Amino acid sequence: MAILRSTLDFLLYDWLNAASLNERERFADHSRETFDAVLDTCERIAREKYAPFNRLVDTQEPHFDGEKVILPQATLDANRAYAESGMLSAAQDYEEGGMQLPYTIEAAANGFFGLASVSIGSSLLTKGNANLLLVHGTETQKAVFARNEFNGRFSGTMCLSEPQAGSSLSDITTRAVPDGADFEADPLGARYRLKGNKMWISAGEHELTENIVHLVLAKVPGPDGKLIPGTRGISLFIVPKKMVDAQGQLIGVRNDVALAGLNHKLGWRGTTNTLLNFGEGKFPVNGEAGAVGYLVGRPHEGLRCMFHMMNEARIGVGTAAVMLGLAGYYASLDYAKNRPQGRPMGPAGKDPTQPPVRIIEHADVKRMLLAQKSYGEGALALELYCARLVDEQHTGTPEGADDARLLLEVLTPIAKSWPSEWCLEANSLAIxxxxxYGYTRDFPVEQYWRDNRLNMIHEGTHGIQATDLLGRKVLMENGKGLQLLAGRINATIERAIQVPELAAHANALGQALAQVGAATKAAWATGEPTDALANAVPYMQAFGHTVLAWIWLDVALAAHAAADGAARTGRLAAMRFFFHYELPKIGxxxxxxSNRDQTCAALPEEAF
Amino acid sequence: MAILRSTLDFLLYDWLNAASLNERERFADHSRETFDAVLDTCERIAREKYAPFNRLVDTQEPHFDGEKVILPQATLDANRAYAESGMLSAAQDYEEGGMQLPYTIEAAANGFFGLASVSIGSSLLTKGNANLLLVHGTETQKAVFARNEFNGRFSGTMCLSEPQAGSSLSDITTRAVPDGADFEADPLGARYRLKGNKMWISAGEHELTENIVHLVLAKVPGPDGKLIPGTRGISLFIVPKKMVDAQGQLIGVRNDVALAGLNHKLGWRGTTNTLLNFGEGKFPVNGEAGAVGYLVGRPHEGLRCMFHMMNEARIGVGTAAVMLGLAGYYASLDYAKNRPQGRPMGPAGKDPTQPPVRIIEHADVKRMLLAQKSYGEGALALELYCARLVDEQHTGTPEGADDARLLLEVLTPIAKSWPSEWCLEANSLAIxxxxxYGYTRDFPVEQYWRDNRLNMIHEGTHGIQATDLLGRKVLMENGKGLQLLAGRINATIERAIQVPELAAHANALGQALAQVGAATKAAWATGEPTDALANAVPYMQAFGHTVLAWIWLDVALAAHAAADGAARTGRLAAMRFFFHYELPKIGxxxxxxSNRDQTCAALPEEAF
Incomplete structure (x- = not known):
């Protein structure tokens, strides 16, 4: 964790100038000292309460004893320590009990937990859930649900997917009907009864908190009793596991939400993942089947409300992938420094009477280490850059905030997908x-690899991110997001081209940017989505590598300006690795x- | 398995012309009918005795009850069915009880077992062990050990690695000393006592067979009692788990070989993997500690003997990786054809009242399927091509046999490494x-991915294959192996350039070959191994992609000549996929x- 801390210090303070955030009114009480105190606390809790139990939560998977989902005591302890640290509400207003911490610092500090044990905690969903309610909920909903999530009494879920619909939310069939004639008079919000199944619900059932606040997408039938097709028909509901009163107290009544099954996963086993039945009548409320749910926001606007928090959720997934990548890097670096095996190449290695060298002295091991460093630290910088944009969106000048919003639209698919793919590759190199030994469960790296495989799937698959990027984000507002990004990249190029050591890389980045621009145009030359999007994933891969090259060049400018030393040498080498070994892949x-290649798209089904 | 069978039929008969092998004297009794009968039998056994238990052997890992290693009954049944099929000795002479089956057919037929359950059987090592003894053993050793391995009474292991030495065999410290003054008079071979630890021993302890024949590398101390440094000091010994007489009967005495631990692995869990203690005194023989071993071949030539069988072992690993890749392809193809989700791109997809389409209709899913087909079927063709070279080496004209030997030297690192890397990637796409659902253990694909991760590690890691290729194979005999390969590739190019549909790909392959040739020269321009080999793995990746492009172009020539139909369309599309999406990566x-880039190799340790 010490390496992560020094990397974070460099990226936050020397590169992103995060200490200057206290010039903003919202953060005026903060300083590098208060930021460091948060980082210290999180590092300590992660070391004491998370890291020692990462293998335990993998081997002691959640199980259902017929009444309760059983989790290891370590999971309860870790979650309690996290809640007690105040991190659940760190970014919130003072009057909400928060500390008005910049999101940049919150994201960095949360990294320690991902590094120590990515699956033991589930704070991301609880925070996202509560944040959504702060924006779209009524005052009572905020007080009863959001505040109790921020203080750790309740936890939260996001219930989107259904077994038959997967990523295709327009096909969900969970239905919500008004609960009685007085359904609009409930102090907790317009009251409905929900029936349907929700799949892939993380932390959907457990005893870690007093209550679980499910945020559920469902459709309110039209006057003909039919569900409105498409996403327009979707509304959003709060469905508590246990019924509460308007003061947030449990009233001793279970809501009609039942665990239908636990998913047994390849990894990420510290977090319960569930299939939930809503309203099947296992726990009738007032003698009636149907899960009681309270409308959030306006009817039919459920998806808009839900996606409000999507950028931060996706940055969260990207950061989790990064932390797994770095965990593997640190583990394999440690192993390589201590494992003697083999001899150097060339004449020195011919003498078998000499003792073996440590494997970090072999060029190919160095290559695999530097690749991991380049993927992991580069992606970490990208996530922090995006987090800084979130702060800009919330506290910048109107123009700065709007630019940040647009840049985030374009960068979020990369911040989510790139670490999911390349930090997974890093984990494979660590094995x-x-x-x-890496193939055994006696070393941690195989678990990192298994855990990380989830990140290309959840919160929007790779394919969905790619379609979002090429089909929507680079086009939106007449391509203004892409232009903004190109402007930032060109600004970095202009600075780097002045530095002899970086000039060649600046030129290479300029060419890469031109290639991406040309390919974007070529993809859309016919205006047909089927032509453009057939190769959306390769496009996203090239786009992502170009973004990472930019991030590395920008980081290298800060490293170049820093004092001589091993850290500076390492950062400049990781940047060079990316430009020499990775960026050329975009071609x-x-x-x-650019060719709008239809080899795959045009192949008839029977030819596979 | 039906898809595999039709692919094998095409590759064996339409592409490799395997039926003509019966023109060779050794195979004169064979015909396509006898080959088909072998394929039928293996397909049937694999379907009945292997496939249904693949998940079972993953969840019911081998465990040690203090006396015995316990494996599921299904493993015993599968191994018995395999032995009873005669496949253990299929390639052997008639007088050895074999059927003189070409290796090409044996390799193809064994594919079914890899597809059905890669880890349930361990025939590869037993066959390799027995084959080695046929070449290097005495007549008694052949009769007592090899023949009882071929008939399934005994099984075999290869004991090379040690915990402290890993891939660096020159550092092994297992020692063997003559056992008594009459040690040379033993009918089973010069008798030694061995002491030491052997790590990563597959099938090192179990009750599947009457006895286990360990082939063990150890060093005989010099007159000063010290071990000879380096690989020169290594000799090879037969160390049976239970002592046998010169007729191969167990004499009721356990040899001093003890299980020190089972390795708990990420995958491949149907096969026991062990740490063995030789000669620690747990089972003294004649009251004395020390495992009894019988010398094979001459002293100090152990490594040469052991490496005799390395090419076939590496083709075996490559084939296992291929079969896992294809297993994932078939599973995901089936899923994609049956899972409805989402709507087509473009106007047709805008109407949410239309039912969802099956996901195979989405371009990105087709891309992921075609990639798997291209990796898996291309790599299968490469393995069969190498197997055909093994037959040529054994039954061809002197010149043909020598060419085949040299080509195998160059191609074996690719046949081992390429599927290990790219069929693993295929498995990730299947997830x-x-x-x-792919991330859950309810579907088979996550297991394929875990199982396949082993293949880049065992039988020589990726790094070792790459150093072997660029450091030795492309240089040996004045580069004659590389020239031979270039000649074969050019012959394919010359044929393909005549076919309008293939001409552009022929040109692309010609350019790729020229790039590889130029890079080989540039890598060695300074003559310094440290310059050349710093990027041996990227070299091997480019070399491998070029070889696969050649294989695909050659397969496409056969496909192009075949009758119209879905299979022909699919093969030509998989070829085009490889040329459009994959070959350009070599740049x-x-x-x-070519730049002899030292970014990684030159980075000091403290900079990581």
């Missing part, structure tokens, strides 16, 4: 460095995009 | 197609090779 990806 | 890999 490879360990050799046979192959963009070729099929 | 991705399944979405969240990025070769750039660092």
């Amino acid at each position: 490879q460095i360990h050799g046979g 192959a990806w963009l070729q099929v995009v | 991705q197609i399944h979405g969240g 990025a890999w070769l750039q660092v090779v």
Whole structure:
């Protein structure tokens, strides 16, 4: 964790100048000292309450004893320690009990938990849930649900997917009907009864908190009793696991939400993942089947409300992927420094009477370590950059805030997808460095690899991110988001081209940016989505590598300006690695995009 | 399995012309009918005795009850069915009880077992062990050990690695000393006592067979009692788990070989993997500690003997990786054809009242399917091509046999490494197609991915294969192996350039070959191994992609000549996929090779 801390210090203070955030009114009480105190606390809790139990939560998977979902005591302890630290509400207003911490610092500090044990906690969903209610909920809903989530009494879920619909939310069939003639008079919000199944619900059932606040997408039938097709028909409801009164106290009545099954996963096993039945009558409320739910926001606007928090959720997934990548890097670095095996290449290695060297002295092991550093630290910088944009969106000048919003629209698919793919690759390299030992469960790296495989799937798959990027984000507002990003990239190029050590990389980045721009145009040359989007994933891969090259060049400018030393040498080398070994890959990806290659899309089903 | 069978039929008969092998004297009794009968039998056994238990052997890992290693009954049944099929000795002479089956057919037929359950059987090591003894053993050793391995009474292991030495065999410390003054008079071979630890021993302890024949590398101390440094000091010994007489009967005495631990692995859990203690005194023989071992071949030539069988072992690993890749492809193809979700792109998809389409209709799913097909079927063709070279080496004209030997030297690192890397990637795509379901243990694809991760590690890691390729194979005999390969590739190009549909790909392959040739020269321009080999893995990746492009172009020639139909369309599309989406990647890999890039190799340890 010490390496992560020094990397965070460099990126936050030397690169992003995060200490200057206290010039903003909202953060005026803060300083580097208060930020450091938050980082210290999180690092300590992660070291004491998370890291020692990462393997335990993998082997002691959640199980259902017929009444309760059983989790290891360590999970309860870790969640309690997190809630007690105040991190659940750190970013909130003082009057909400928060500390008005910048999101940049919150995201950085939360990194320690991902590094220590990515699946033991589930704070991301609880925070996202409560944040959504702060924006779209009534005063009572905020007081009863959001505040009790921020203080750790309740936890939260997001219930979107259904078994038959997966990513296709327009096909959900969970239905909500008004509960009685007085349904609009409930102090907690217009009261409905919900029936349906929700799949892939993380932390959907457990005993970690007094109550669980489910945020559920469902459709209110039209006058003909039919569900409105498409996403327009979707509304959003609060469905508590246990019924509460308007003061947030449990009233001793279970709501009609039942665990239908636990998903047994490849990894990420510290977090319960569930299939939930809403309203099947297992726990009737007032003698009636149907889960009681309270409308959030206006009817039919459920998806808009839900997506409000999507950018931060996706940055959260990206950061989790980064932390797993770095965890593998640190583990394999430690192993490589301590494992003697083999001899150097060339004449020095010919003498078998000499003792073996440590494997970090082998060029190929160094290559695998530097690749991990380049992927992991580069992606960390990207996530912090995005987090800084979130702060800008909330506290910047109107123009700065709007630019930040647009940049986030374009960068979020990359912040989510790129670490999911490349920090997973980093984890595979960490296994490879360990050799046979890496393939055993005696070392942590195989678990990191398994845990990380989730990140290309949840919160929007790779394919969905790619379609979002090429089909929507680079086009929106007449391409203004893409232009803004190009402007930022060009600004970095202009600075770097002045530095002899970086000039060649600045030129390479300029060419890459031009290639991406040309491919974007070529993809859409016919105006047909089927032509453009057939190769959306290769496009996203090339776009992502170009963004990472930019981030690395920008980070390198800060590293170059820093004092000589091993850290500076390492950062500049990781940047060079990215430009020499990675950026040239974009040519192959963009070729099929520019050609609107239909080899895959046009192949008839029977030919597979 | 039906898809695999039709692919094998095409590759064996329409592409490799395997039926003509019966023109060779050794195979004169064979015909396509006898080959088909072998394929039928293996397909049937694999379907009945292997496939239904693949998840079972993953969840019911081998465990040690203090006396015995316990494996599921299904493992015993599968191994018995395999032995009873005669496949253990299929390639052997008639007088050895074999059926003189070409290796090409044996390799193809064994594919079914890899597809059904890669880890349930361990025939590869037993066959390799027995084959080695046929070449290097005495007549008694052949009769007592090899023949009882071929008939399934005994099984075999290869004991090379040690906990402290890993891939670095020169550092092994297992020692063997003559056992008594009459040690050379033993009918089973010169008798030694061995002491030491062997790590990563597959099938090192179990009750599947009457006895286990360990082939063990150990060092005989010099007159000063010290071990000879380096690989020169290594000799090879047969160390049976239970002592046998010269007729191969158990004499009721346990040899001093003890299980020190089972390795608990990420995957491949149907096969026991062990740490063995030799000669620690747990089972003294004649009252004395020390495992009794019988010398094979001459002293100090152990490594040469052991490596005799390395090519076939590596083709075996490559084939296992291929079969896992194809297993994931077939599973995800089936899922994609049956899972409805989402709507088409473009205007047709805007109407939410239309039912969802099956996901195989989405371009990105097709891309992920075609990638898997291209990786899996291309790599299968490569393995069969190498198997055909093994037959050529054994039954061809002297010149043909020598060419085959040299080609195998160059191609084996690719046959081992390429599927290990790219069929693993295929398995990741198979998970991705399944979405969240792919991340659960309710579907088979996550296990394929875990099982396949081993293949880049065992039988020589990726790094070792790459150093072997660029450091030895492309240089050996004045580069004659590389020239031979280039000749074969050019012959394919010359044929393909005549076919309008293939001409552009022929040109692309010609350019790729020229790039690889130039990079090989540039890598060695200074003659310094440290310069050349710093980027041996990227070199191997580019070399492998070029070889696969060649294989695909050659397969496409056969497909092009075949009758119209879905299979022909699919094969030509998989070829085009490889040329459009994959081959262009070699530029990025070769750039660092040609520049002798030292970014990684030169980075000091403290900068990581």
